[in-house]
Amino acid sequence: MVVAARGLLGGVFVLAGFSKLLLPPAEVAALIQQYAVFPPAVTPWIAALLPWLELVSGTALVIGFYTTPAALAIGGQLAVFIVLMLVVLALGVPIADCGCFGNLGWRETPVQVLLRDLVLAALLVPILARRREVLSLDAWGEPPALPQAR
Numbered sequence: 001m002v003v004a005a006r007g008l009l010g011g012v013f014v015l016a017g018f019s020k021l022l023l024p025p026a027e028v029a030a031l032i033q034q035y036a037v038f039p040p041a042v043t044p045w046i047a048a049l050l051p052w053l054e055l056v057s058g059t060a061l062v063i064g065f066y067t068t069p070a071a072l073a074i075g076g077q078l079a080v081f082i083v084l085m086l087v088v089l090a091l092g093v094p095i096a097d098c099g100c101f102g103n104l105g106w107r108e109t110p111v112q113v114l115l116r117d118l119v120l121a122a123l124l125v126p127i128l129a130r131r132r133e134v135l136s137l138d139a140w141g142e143p144p145a146l147p148q149a150r
Contacts, residue, residue, distance in 0.1 A: 002130045005123040006061050012120060013058025013074055019102030020051035031099030035088055053077065061127070065137040071127045078121045085114040 020028050029047035032038060038046060054077065060070035088095060088110045097107040108116070 002126050005126050006064065006067070009074060009120055009123045009127070010058040010061030010070070013054045013077075014062065015058075015104075016100055016102075017051045017054030017056075017058060019104050020047075021055065023102050028099075028102075031102075034093075034095055034099070035084060036091070036093050037084065037087055063137055067130075068128065071124055075121065075124050075128075078117050078124070081117050082114060082121070085110045085117065089114070 020031075023031075025044065025047050028051065029043045032046050032050075033040065033043050053073070057070045057073040057077070060066050061074060093110075095110055098110065098113045100106075100108060100113060
């Protein structure tokens with residue numbers, strides 16, 4: 001279950017980050033600016049950093065490298081995205097496509113993004129509650145746990 005949750009959650013972030021990296025930075029900035037929440041001076045910084053943050057944290061989660069920090073980074077991103085969608089919905093900002101996946105043709109409204117991100121956030125629970133697993137780089141170099149004597 002944990003490996004599947006890591007793969008799904010990390011895979012979504014890898015796809016989102018990589019799809020934005022394929023776009024010119026100005027186009028990513030325009031996608032972010034449509035939310036009408038961020039100051040224009042900050043938008044280019046978000047456009048430059050967000051795709052890399054998504055790609056790195058998603059990749060780390062998929063391969064199980066620094067799994068807990070990667071999951072926490074993704075949890076922080078999801079928290080920001082959820083709050084952003086709530087603000088956009090409360091302000092009534094008209095957005096036909098969130099731009100979450102660049103120009104891959106996967107168009108989502110703020111309500112769809114909010115629901116998707118809540119489901120993805122729920123996937124963090126088993127990941128953060130896990131023990132070290134074999135299918136993870138975190139477990140490499142450690143001897144297998146011995147059964148506890150009773």
